[in-house]
Amino acid sequence: MKRRDFIKSTGTIVAASPFMNFGAGIKNNKKMLVLGFDGMDPMIAYDMIQRGELPNLKRLAQSGVFSMMRTTIPPQSPVAWGSFITGADPGKYGLFDFVHRDPETYFPITSGAETIPASLNIKIGKYKIPLKPGKIVPKREGKAFWDYLEEKDVEATIFKIPSNYPPSKSKQRTIAGMGTPDIHGTYGISTLYTSDEEEAMKDITPNNLFYAYLNEENVLEDGEILGPVNDLVENGEKTKVSFKVFVDKENKTARIDVDGKEILIAEKEYSDWVEIDFPLIKGVSSITGMVKFYMMDIEKSFRLYISPIHISPKTPAVEISTPPEYAEELAKKVGLFHTIGLPADTKALSQETFGVEEFLTQSNSVFDESKKLFGYEYEKFLNKKNGFLFFYFGSLDQGQHMLWALTDKDHPYYHPEEAKRFGYMKEELYRMHDRILGDVLNTMPKDMGLIVLSDHGFGTFRRKVNLNTFLFNEGYLKFGVNEIDTEISLFDDYSEYDWGNTKAYAVGLNGLYLNMKGRESQGIVTKGERRKLLEELQGKIQQIRDPENGRQVISEAFITEDHFSPDFLIRSPDIILGFNRGYRSSDSSALGGATREMVTNNMNWWAGDHCINPRHVPASFFSNFPINKKIPSIKDMAPTILNYFGINETPTMNGDSLI
Amino acid sequence: MAKKVKLSNESSQKADEILAFHGYSSLEELIGNLIDSEYEKIKSDDDKDEQAEKLSGLGYIS
Structure with a gap:
């Protein structure tokens, strides 16, 4: 055929x-x-x-x-x-995007789980002991x-x-x-120590980047791995574990002394998993994570990559399996393994900490x-x-x-x-x-x-689209300014958002929400206006053209109430954007921001994607x-x-x- | 330990107007309230930063 x-x-x-x-x-x-x-x-x-x-x-x-x-x-x-x-369809289990939004604050939130912080703390000296421990609640229903x-x-x-x-x-x-998550509760924060002064000035947020000062004997004396915030002390600070690296330039090897262990590692080589205890209450309580060290370069400059801190399956800080001992069984029988949900370090390649070869080494090991x-x-x-x-x-x-x-x-x-x-x-x-x-x-x-089976196919991601820019240009989203200079971000410019006059906004990789009265904290769209506005937006969105080449940017806009069961529709975007082939939401749009340009080139190694029209x-x-x-x-x-x-x-x- | 705060005449006059307008019982109560509200702002900014950090770690968002 x-x-x-x-x-x-x-x-x-x-x-x-x-x-x-x-x-x-x-x-x-x-x-x-x-x-x-x-x-x-x-x-x-x-x-x-x-x-x-x-x-x-x-x-x-x-x-x-x-x-x-x-x-x-x-x-x-x-x-x-x-x-x-x-x-079932998403309406029955309440997941609609990697990123949902909090209707109270309009801020993007992760969709899969919610963290309920510890409460009812008692103070003992400098420590704050929770009587009611925090917990993580899954948001997938059904x-x-x-x-x-x-x-x-x-x-x-x-x-x-x-x-x-x-x-x-x-x-x-x-x-x-x-x-x-990793031990910080994030999707994975890695660390790079580099003696390259120019590289050390780069912004690789949210990852950690430190200048590596090697003394005359080629020793990095003041290495630190930053652990989770210690919530047991007042104004909790990040826990940390020190390490030293002794570099042998002649033999292109290094010895890393960390947490009572000595790790020998050659240039271009990964260490095995190294378990590390981050102290919470000295001698009483600690939290165990694990990392891999990657000695990327010794000869030209010193570059040491430390993986995100994974939850150890041997002693998981939070529950990652049922029964809880299943994770431990796997670790005992097969050895320690990546526990972060997305273990290939795509961010390291995007930020050019890794080249393609280094990314392949890491992802092939996964x-x-x-x-x-x-x-x-x-x-x-x-x-x-x-x-x-x-x-x-x-x-x-x-x-x-x-x-x-x-x-x-x-x-x-x-x-x-x-x-x-x-x-x-x-x-x-x-x-x-x-x-x-x-x-x-x-x-x-x-x-x-x-x-x-797979969950979806794949396609190219050449152009980034900011839906909030479209909504602003069309008068559905209002700011305190008449034009966007470079970018308006929910995180940095919250006061610029004029929610009281906003009818629609985009958050998430495919989500568009109406600013509904009674649902959003400052909503203005009434139930009576809802359907007409949805159809008006659907029509306009499907007409958006790429200013550079005239191509249709969104091949289909799905009004969710027409497609999903009603059970958890309250969490759903009102419209799901089905981007055309080659297009996807920009980062800024996904986080609720707007940029001056609506469609721009995707200049990133993250160049293939699937968060588009499901028919493609x-x-x-x-x-x-x-x-x-x-x-x-x-x-x-x-x-x-x-x-x-x-x-x-x-x-x-x-x-x-x-x- | 309590701290003494020196206010300029202008600030003092403005504070009196706020006290009268909002019905605060004392200047201490007004200042305490302002500190609480500024403190909340800092804390909620911390939460937002944490959330931004969390989301930007997702490979889909650079």
């Missing part, structure tokens, strides 16, 4: 007819594996299959189905995996499909599925994935670690008579975000030299994932159900059994898995079983 025919034929390759009866008996089998390859694009996969470069995905397609799959509106990972987990399995005594292991931090209460073995963890879980799974295993791989997603410009000559951030050296890597990532599948196909029992980035679906829909939807996955195990009563779901 040709590429065009694949798309026209609704994007489905089905097995030859003898396989079509396979589904009839599959319900009697009680073992299923689902591999989640985040960001696997069906068109790239199709092209590579046609070229014979993904032989194992081809084998799987030939034994069952390969199809495009409908993703969620918007096609963002937390939203799409939320739909996978709950078998019932996870593994809870249904639990009710029917089907054992499940759910490995690093996004949108499950903190892990929802369960007796199943689950470990949190995307959304899991992939290798995932393979090792999968090997452990898969072997356990093979030895079981029945049960369910979901295993998540995130490297394809993170890699495509960062490597896209290497294969897109029309991208404003195309780098011809790097393209020559590393342009093969995007497709190599597909091949790496295909080889994992190959190991499974070669060892799995014939009667085991197998699904390989469908997900991929492969199975070793036939399905009953031409185009499945990601919300059909949970009902399908449950049906496979004979569970047909799924009242919380509105997806359909595909078998």
Whole structure:
């Protein structure tokens, strides 16, 4: 089948007819594996299959189905995996974007979890002891499909599925994935020590950057790793642990003395994980994190990268698994591993702390670690008579975000030299994932159900769009000034926002909100005005043209009440912006800000993306059994898995079983 | 320990007007209230900075 025919034929390759009866008996089998390859694009996969470069995905397609799959509106990972987990549309589980907004303050907030601070403190000397400890509450609502399995005594292991931090209460073995923070509670703050004076002046916020002064004996004496804020003391300061680095320039090696440990490391080499205790109350209480050191350069200058401080799975500072000892079991059996939800350090490449080669070294180590963890879980799974295993791989997603410009000559951030050296890597990532599948196909029992899927596809991200600038230019968003000088930021220029005269504003990667009376603290739009305003905005937004080339910037604006169940619609944007191919929200717009220019070039290594119109980035679906829909939807996955195990009563779901 | 504060005549007159307008019982009460409100602003700015830091760590936002 040709590429065009694949798309026209609704994007489905089905097995030859003898396989079509396979589904009839599959319900009697009680073992299923689902591999989640985040960001696997069906068109790239199709092209590579046609070229014979993904032989194992081809084998799987030939034994069952390969199809495009409908993703969620918007096609963002937390939203799409939320739909996978709950078998429903986003209205039923309340996740609509990486970034939501607080209707009280209009400020952007993370969507996946909420931190409730500790309270009822008592003071003992300089310490402040909370009687009621703080907690982190998951914001993903709905019932996870593994809870249904639990009710029917089907054992499940759910490995690093996004949108499950903190892990929802369960007796199943689950470990949190995307959304899991570092020890600071952020998405990951790394540290760079450099003796390059020019580099030391750079702004790499929110990461830490320090000038490295090496004494005459080539020793860095005053290194510090900044830990979490010590909330147990009044006006809590950041905890810190000191370290020293003894550099041997001749042999291009270094010794790092930290927290009672000596780490030997060569130039261009990563250390193993190093566990570090940050003291809270001396001798009584501490918090354990872990880092990797990367001795990037010794010869030309001294450059030492320290990874974000991960929660240690051996002694997790917060709950990252169910049961809590599951994380410890993994650490004991397989070794320490990345626990941050997005472990590839994309920020280090964006900020040019890493070059492409260094990014690949780091991100490939994450992939290798995932393979090792999968090997452990898969072997356990093979030895079981029945049960369910979901295993998540995130490297394809993170890699495509960062490597896209290497294969897109029309991208404003195309780098011809790097393209020559590393342009093969995007497709190599597909091949790496295909080889994992190959190991499974070669060892799995014939009667085991197998699904390989992604949450969304991928595309280029060439131009950044600021929706707040559009709303300001059109008079829907008001500031105290008549024109924007360079940028107005919610964080820095809050007083400039004239909420009392604002009708609509954008926050998040795809979200646009009306300033609703009774919902927003200073809302002015009445319920009676709502629908007319939504349709007016929808029409205008779809007409926005790129001033540089006249292209349509937003190919579809989705009025959410027309698409989502009402259960948690109160948290949802009123319109979700479906950007055209090549366009995406600017950083400023996503954080509620506005810039003078509405559309600008994306000059960043983060050059591939999927936070656009879901119709442009469908997900991929492969199975070793036939399905009953031409185009499945990601919300059909949970009902399908449950049906496979004979569970047909799924009242919380509105997806359909595909078998 | 309590601190003494010296006000200029102009500030003192303005303070008297505020006391009368808002019905504060004393200058100490007014100053205490102003300090509380300024302190809250600092604390909420800290929270905002923390939130900005948190979000900008997300690779999607540079």
